[in-house]
Amino acid sequence: MRPDETIECCELMYVHKDIVEKVREEMPDEEELYDLAELFKIFGDSTRIKILYLLFESEMCVCDIAQLLNMTQSAISHQLRALKQSKLVKYRREGKTVFYSLADGHVRTIIDQGMEHVKE
Amino acid sequence: MRPDETIECCELMYVHKDIVEKVREEMPDEEELYDLAELFKIFGDSTRIKILYLLFESEMCVCDIAQLLNMTQSAISHQLRALKQSKLVKYRREGKTVFYSLADGHVRTIIDQGMEHVKE
């Protein structure tokens, strides 16, 4: 199969011309698809999933999260950075302490839907 | 910070005892959290995301997908394997051809929510 040529293959180009056109219309552009994959990568680590579950209950500081998950402060801080960059969590400073919380409702919806799928 | 000891740290253990208990109750068990992260890992690749978007329009054979995404049959087949193992797609054989389609509605919901987040 040589993908760089429009060779006749299966029945696609000839029988399902309408679908091909619809696909080309409806498919988001390359950059959006890349960003979407990058977002899901962030959900694709159990440490980060656990952090998000913790934040479902309440805002928390880094140290609290580290204790509850039985992990080092550094490991948690690194993961919070990733969550922050994807705008999944927000934070506020209070003296020496930094409190993290969920950024918006999408986070919960995405995780809940994922969990429903997993539980089937 | 030594996570393997219950040292006094921040104000967690003393001020927010109720939250700690709620967290311990509401948090899914380790195995479910791991499975959930594994599921999101599958969404965390732009090739797989593209495949899923294609299948939003119609069931398709491997060769169709490879052509539309301008990738090799082998690469697509490997990714379909991952999608199949996570029960995100299903397939039916028709002669030499194998048609793939979306397994259930969660896929669409998860992707749509993710895309909403990305577009903000």
Add this chain to the structure above:
DNA sequence: CTTTCATATGATTGATTGTTCATATATTAT
């Protein structure tokens, strides 16, 4: 200003992962 406490970050490393290449399997036609 120095110390202490909470958090952030850069470098390193072992592990995971996506694509490629070669090859195997499965189905149909000759």
Add this chain to the structure above:
DNA sequence: ATAATATATGAACAATCAATCATATGAAAG
């Protein structure tokens, strides 16, 4: 049987990534 076509799979390799360690920043207290 053999050839042709569609798909699947195993090994290999480069790239990515999460945890660790050491260290830096930032804020309050002495």
